[in-house]
Amino acid sequence: MSGSADSSDSARLSRAALSHAKYFAVEFDPATLEIVMLDQRKLPTQIVYYRYRKPDEVVVAIRDMVVRGAPAIGIAAAYGLALLAFSERGDAKSYLVSNGVASRILNAARPTAVNLAWAIARMGRRAAEVAHDAPELRAQRMLAEAEAIHREDVLACKAMGALGAERVPEGATILTHCNAGALATGGYGTALGVIRAAHAQGKNIRVLADETRPYLQGARLTAWELHQDGIPVEVITDSMAAHFFQRGEIGFCVVGSDRIAANGDVANKIGTYGVAVLASFHGVPFTVAAPWSTVDLACPSGLEIPIEQRSRDEVARIGDQIVVADGIGCRHPAFDVTPARLVTEVFTERGAFKPAQGGKPADLLPPVGR
Numbered sequence: 001m002s003g004s005a006d007s008s009d010s011a012r013l014s015r016a017a018l019s020h021a022k023y024f025a026v027e028f029d030p031a032t033l034e035i036v037m038l039d040q041r042k043l044p045t046q047i048v049y050y051r052y053r054k055p056d057e058v059v060v061a062i063r064d065m066v067v068r069g070a071p072a073i074g075i076a077a078a079y080g081l082a083l084l085a086f087s088e089r090g091d092a093k094s095y096l097v098s099n100g101v102a103s104r105i106l107n108a109a110r111p112t113a114v115n116l117a118w119a120i121a122r123m124g125r126r127a128a129e130v131a132h133d134a135p136e137l138r139a140q141r142m143l144a145e146a147e148a149i150h151r152e153d154v155l156a157c158k159a160m161g162a163l164g165a166e167r168v169p170e171g172a173t174i175l176t177h178c179n180a181g182a183l184a185t186g187g188y189g190t191a192l193g194v195i196r197a198a199h200a201q202g203k204n205i206r207v208l209a210d211e212t213r214p215y216l217q218g219a220r221l222t223a224w225e226l227h228q229d230g231i232p233v234e235v236i237t238d239s240m241a242a243h244f245f246q247r248g249e250i251g252f253c254v255v256g257s258d259r260i261a262a263n264g265d266v267a268n269k270i271g272t273y274g275v276a277v278l279a280s281f282h283g284v285p286f287t288v289a290a291p292w293s294t295v296d297l298a299c300p301s302g303l304e305i306p307i308e309q310r311s312r313d314e315v316a317r318i319g320d321q322i323v324v325a326d327g328i329g330c331r332h333p334a335f336d337v338t339p340a341r342l343v344t345e346v347f348t349e350r351g352a353f354k355p356a357q358g359g360k361p362a363d364l365l366p367p368v369g370r
């Protein structure tokens, strides 16, 4: 890994960014065979990109939140497995063993976001298909698959953004939680894709961004992204949301997701469930934007979604400042589950469904036999 406070050199790619954005979470530089990632822990005060050459460095980057957001970690893992293919020159058998080992380690880095497991499984299927190719061809094919995952994610974000934007009322103040923007995806964003598309349609909207304690993705990332695009945004502490609902200021909610169960239950950043309860109480639509890679049809309900537990320090400190005295315990589930009955609508690239009215993700599958 290499990195410096001067982002300009590390961020410069030998080709146009697949994210189509002036900043990006993750890209691959084919000229140097390096993965390039923005260190999201340093935003908004520093813009620092790192370059990675080994799959195990990608594991650390995912676990330590250099890259975060469900689709973005899936894309990073896919590029990590492409890197592995460039370094593993052995025969088909040894290549598949190496790919399997790296896949298991990557998979364990963050358990809730199913996009990670989805991308690794897709790369695993491709690895089995190309294992007998010559090493260079095999690696190029693995890279092409990772790039396809990346490109498809950007297209998915644009499609769900256009769909969701139709539901955003003119003049609405939109509440969002965590960061589901370009930084959390291949580019453009899921929830922020809806907001970006509504803004691009000329709707007069403004955004309240929950700060999203403890990791502050809303304050540090969502507000930064929207401000860059000139979309009016104000940050509130998570505890203020109820107040603004009560005053009738919030007309629409949209969030991303890390896993959507077959029954329409939605896992997302801790605090999302509270937003959904408030929205329901105040009669405000609570919507979710997510690519199909977030849907886990093998997971019957939210009860079966694994909830990542992160370190005490993320709660006990804000930056370098200790806010909980040493020796006192802290809890830190990183995600919560919003039950389907509170979710007004889910937007995906395949279309939308309405969990609160009994809609399920499987409603969007093509009819059997076609």
Ligand code: MRU
Pocket (backbone or CB within 6 Å): 068, 069, 070, 071, 113, 177, 178, 179, 180, 181, 184, 185, 189, 190, 191, 217, 255, 256, 257, 258, 268, 269, 270, 334
């Ligand atoms: O812990 P994080 O920052 O990876 O959590 C991210 C979220 O919860 C996002 O809201 C979710 O991944 C949707 S991103 C398109």
